[in-house]
Amino acid sequence: MAHSTAKIDIRKLSLEQLRGHLTDMGEQAFRAKQVYEWLWQKACTDFDQMSNLSKPLREKLNTHFVINAATVLRAQRSADSTIKSSFVLADGNIVEGVLIPAPDRMTACVSSQVGCSLTCKFCATGYMDRKRNLNADEIYDQVVLITGQAQENYRQPLTNIVYMGMGEPLLNYANTLASIERITAPDGLNMAAKRITVSTAGIAKMIKKLGDDGVKFNLALSLHAANDQKRNEIMPINTQNSLAALAEALKYFYAKTKNPVTYEYIVFNGFNDELSDARELAAFCKHVPCKVNIIEYNPIAFADFENAAVDKIDQFAAFLRQKGIITNIRRSRGKDIDAACGQLAIKESAAPSA
Numbered sequence: 001m002a003h004s005t006a007k008i009d010i011r012k013l014s015l016e017q018l019r020g021h022l023t024d025m026g027e028q029a030f031r032a033k034q035v036y037e038w039l040w041q042k043a044c045t046d047f048d049q050m051s052n053l054s055k056p057l058r059e060k061l062n063t064h065f066v067i068n069a070a071t072v073l074r075a076q077r078s079a080d081s082t083i084k085s086s087f088v089l090a091d092g093n094i095v096e097g098v099l100i101p102a103p104d105r106m107t108a109c110v111s112s113q114v115g116c117s118l119t120c121k122f123c124a125t126g127y128m129d130r131k132r133n134l135n136a137d138e139i140y141d142q143v144v145l146i147t148g149q150a151q152e153n154y155r156q157p158l159t160n161i162v163y164m165g166m167g168e169p170l171l172n173y174a175n176t177l178a179s180i181e182r183i184t185a186p187d188g189l190n191m192a193a194k195r196i197t198v199s200t201a202g203i204a205k206m207i208k209k210l211g212d213d214g215v216k217f218n219l220a221l222s223l224h225a226a227n228d229q230k231r232n233e234i235m236p237i238n239t240q241n242s243l244a245a246l247a248e249a250l251k252y253f254y255a256k257t258k259n260p261v262t263y264e265y266i267v268f269n270g271f272n273d274e275l276s277d278a279r280e281l282a283a284f285c286k287h288v289p290c291k292v293n294i295i296e297y298n299p300i301a302f303a304d305f306e307n308a309a310v311d312k313i314d315q316f317a318a319f320l321r322q323k324g325i326i327t328n329i330r331r332s333r334g335k336d337i338d339a340a341c342g343q344l345a346i347k348e349s350a351a352p353s354a
Contacts, residue, residue, distance in 0.1 A: 010065035011039055011137040025060055033187075035061070040188040043144040045069035070141035075149065083149050089114075089138055093131060095166050097142040099149050107160040108146040110139055112176055113167025118201050121234045122224075122266065122297065122305050130167070136178035139163075143183055161191070163198040164220070170198070170206035180217060193217045199264065204241045204249035211256030219253065220262040220293075221246065225272050226280035234271075247287045254288040261290045266297045267316055273308035278319040291326035 010018070019032035034052060038044040047053075047061040068090035075085045083099040095111040115128035142165075147158040161183065163169040169176040180196055182188040193216035200207065201222050210219060225231040231238040250261055265281060267273045285292065294317055297307040308316075313329060320327040 007066040008064060009068055010035075010061075011067060012135070021064070025064070027057060027060070031057065037187055039067070040140075040182050040185070041190075043140075043189075068137070070138050070145065072145055077153075081154075083146075083153065085145065085149070087142055087145065089134075095134065095138075095142070097146055097165055099146045099153075101150070101154050101156070105159045106150045106154065106156045107162060108143055108150075108158055109162050109164050110142040110146070111165030111167055112139060112163055112169040112172045116167045117171065118168050118235075118237050120201060120222075120237075122268070128166075133172040133175055134167070136175045136182060139175065139179035140182050140189075143179075143189065147189075158191075159195060161196045162220075163196075168201055168203070170200045170203045170210075173206055173209065177213065177215070180215075184216075197262065201235060201237050202241045202246050203237070204245040207246070207249040208252045211253040214257060215259075216257075218262065219259060220264055221250070223263045223281070223284070224266050224268075225277070226284040227272075227277070230272055230277075234268075243284065247284065250288050261288055263290055263292045264295055265292055266295045267308040267313050268297055269306040269308045269312075271305070273312045273316060275315065275319055278316045282320055282323045282325060285320075285323075285325050291328070292320055294327060294329045296329075296331060 008021070013021070015032060015036050018036060019029050022032050022035070023029055031053070035050065038050045038053075044050060045067045047058050047065070047067070050058060050061075053061075070087045070089050073086040073088040073094060075083055077083050081101050085097050085099075086094050087097060088094050093114045095114055097111055098109040100107040100109060111134065113133050114131040116123075117130040143158070143161055150156050150158050163176065176198065180193070180198075183191050183196065184193050197218040197220050198210075199220040199222060207219070207221075222235075223231075224234060226243065228238060228243050231243065253259070254261065263281070263285065265272075281292065294313060296313075297305055299306065317327045317329055
């Protein structure tokens with residue numbers, strides 16, 4: 001019977017699994033930890049560069065395993081210094097990620113899926129099909145590559161990561177959490193969980209699961225309307241995850257984790273920009289300790305929404321602040337290169353690798 005010669009994707013293995021493979025090859029068990037550190041601490045994507053391993057071991061690794069690393073296909077720099085990258089994956093699929101520099105922070109915005117299955121009416125990614133979930137290592141690679149861009153372009157380390165790129169992280173739950181484990185682990189990138197924010201369009205049962213799993217990272221909910229009728233109109237997911245269901249899930253999440261929640265709210269001209277809308281949002285904010293990020297809308301070709309007037313946004317924020325709600329207005333970044341919030345969509349393709 002012919003034996004399969006397919007190489008094993010080494011980054012899909014746990015440390016224990018890798019140890020088993022190496023001991024089966026006649027290697028000493030401690031070698032697994034050395035290899036694991038090369039993979040996850042040093043983000044090495046070439047076995048031949050693992051310099052403290054013997055040449056025969058590196059040859060064995062090359063024979064039996066593969067590192068399916070993502071690479072930068074294209075990087076664009078915005079007038080405001082934001083850098084958007086297209087990352088090509090081992091199977092030829094493409095996702096986008098963004099480096100957002102600010103005076104006090106360097107933020108990586110990463111994707112969790114190729115495309116998205118949610119059809120939010122204001123988001124360019126929502127007009128793409130979801131092709132597949134990203135693996136944990138493909139999310140990790142985006143962080144590593146964007147970290148390199150921060151160092152190379154701004155001589156600054158990455159300070160924050162937001163899962164706000166393409167896709168719905170909570171519909172790729174296992175890989176999202178596995179990627180965060182590798183990013184935060186002492187034998188990984190060793191980043192503090194408090195510097196990571198996962199953003200969801202609102203899947204109540206998965207928000208509860210985050211509570212059950214006792215996650216340490218921050219949770220952001222893309223709310224955009226605190227009124228079921230309006231939210232149904234722009235976010236079809238709300239029809240199965242009503243505001244009442246989300247409020248219950250958020251209370252559960254907070255009771256389990258004691259983590260305050262961030263609400264993201266895009267103010268659309270003539271849709272959700274009145275003080276009555278602010279009043280509904282303020283009422284929703286009473287459920288759990290929270291803050292509100294008011295986000296400028298970034299127009300996309302497929303939708304006819306417009307950003308609300310500046311004075312309307314300011315009045316909206318002032319109303320929330322009067323109610324004692326921490327409120328930030330997030331000005332748009334990277335709009336000129338379609339890197340801003342809601343603008344990520346693949347306009348190019350890469351030939352699938354053989």
